[in-house]
Amino acid sequence: MKKILLTVAAAVAFSAAGFAQNSQKVTYIKSPEFKNQIYLYGKPDSVETEQWYEIEGRGQFVRNVKNPALIPYLPAKRKANGAAVIIAPGGAFLHHTFGSGGFEAAEWFKNQGFATFILKYRTEETPLDEAEHQAFVAEKMAGYRAGGLSGNYAPQTPDFAYDDICAAVKLVRGHAAEFNVQPDKIGIVGFSAGALLGVYNAESAPDESRADFIGSIYGQLVMRKMPEKLPPLFAAMSSDDELSGQSGFEVIQAWQKRGVAELHLFGQGGHNFGMGHEPYTNALWPEEFLAWLKMIKIIK
Template sequence: MKSMHVKAFCQLLAFSLLGVSALALAQDGKMYPIDAPDEPTAIALNTGGVDGQEAEESWFRQWGDPMARNISKATLTPVLADPAKANGASVIVAPGGGFMWLSMGNEGWEVAEALAAEGINAFVLKYRLQPTEPTLDAFETQMNQRFAQAENATDDEEAPKRPRWDLSDQIEDVEAAYAMILKRADEWKVDPARIGMIGFSAGAGLTMATTLESDKVDLAFIGPIYGGLNAVEVPADAPPMFAAIASDDFLFHGQFGLISAWHEAGIPVEFHLYQNGGHGFGLGNPDRTSNKWFEAFMHWLDVNKFLTESTQ
């Protein structure tokens, strides 16, 4: 397994959880239960269940977006580019949600559709989550308690209230997704040398954890979007990185450690700090400068020749 700085990783995860708190549980962000949507193209990854999971997978809607929780069986949903436009580049998309739910709409399916429209094969990863309470009201109480712990946490790695999580299940889900994409590369018109991963909030944390810890996933590029920015120990073979966050995101604390670490390691990195956009903006919210991040990401992929097959 690739090594990393334990304290920095714990900070990154804590900030990823803290980052969803105000958006997800604000008074004007009421949760409404919904029936599970049809996912006819979702493929089971068969990576096992979740210890302590008793409640069944359930869905709710918030801010108009479908959210899933109590996920104990990971799936991968291919959103393939039109063959006439496909360029072979492919991206695993990891939604966020503090590892307790997944924002499947604005940070999953919508992003995948946008990538596919640009000729990029996208694969939405519905990864396993930590167990939560069966009822939505109890879940909201549970989340408020968890966020209070995160908000009271300090940078001291000995602080007793800092959330510390084992992401081995979630990394295993990424590894299974990556293996499946490689196995079906010919069928899906995937160039194995140009498979990247993009994640949002906690999904950005999972993207980073996979990059730093897994020796079974060889990503060509990564895109952590509004994730934690604490410094980490960068592996020598780490991929180029595109990162973006808004300055009014309460997850951003004026820290640039992650960006500096990539730069100091001599690995290509592009960083966009937007004036506004808050947290959880997905592809964008009205009248925010962060709305241009996807165009910038596509330009970065193009300039770095990830959208064209290598002739070497």
């Protein structure tokens, strides 16, 4: 089974932009009911382990995900462009951030004609009690930060997230006709930890489970062993991101030798900017990504 590594960039994703969970109001909510949710490994008897909550000013989160699923956002057939996007939210593999890098992203891509799916991949188990949960997260963050921000610190994580992203691509490709997409135009757009999943998928997945294009949004670019051929990569980050913006760009240089790579390095905006934070220029990345997909002929 493929082992993957979690870089410090993913590990501190939700705190890097100055948001400490224990300093803001946390409200636990009822699990949303998603229409036509598609479970990757069959519908479970219960999903009561999931804990959904809101953090004031930051939107919805979910943790303790044990039953991975795709949440579909499908455009009208007349508007469909023939391509699919699987959105992988960030959250350090401890939770999912379903705000700008989740629900908002899904709506935007759907409105552009993409068959869009939010991947609710499995997360690491965290304590049910909120106080214990915060203590657990704080300890994790302290450990990750102690490793430094050099880009070389990579604590090992379970296989589940990698397995889930590969299963998601395979599922969408296997049902391409049903979703009104072409099987060779299925991509991953990942945010922070989700961006790492996209890159790992491109580097390691078998053909039937590998995406055809990757959008890495504020994911850390750390050099790893790469295959000789890679799908097109679009990367966007802020140069003042204390995590992803400081790890160098060896991955882009290596990727260029094996495929198509495009890097958008914005001057300001920090980490965790989702679909963009105005007035920062990182708010332009969705339109730039769309133009890039036209250039590489994923869409017309």
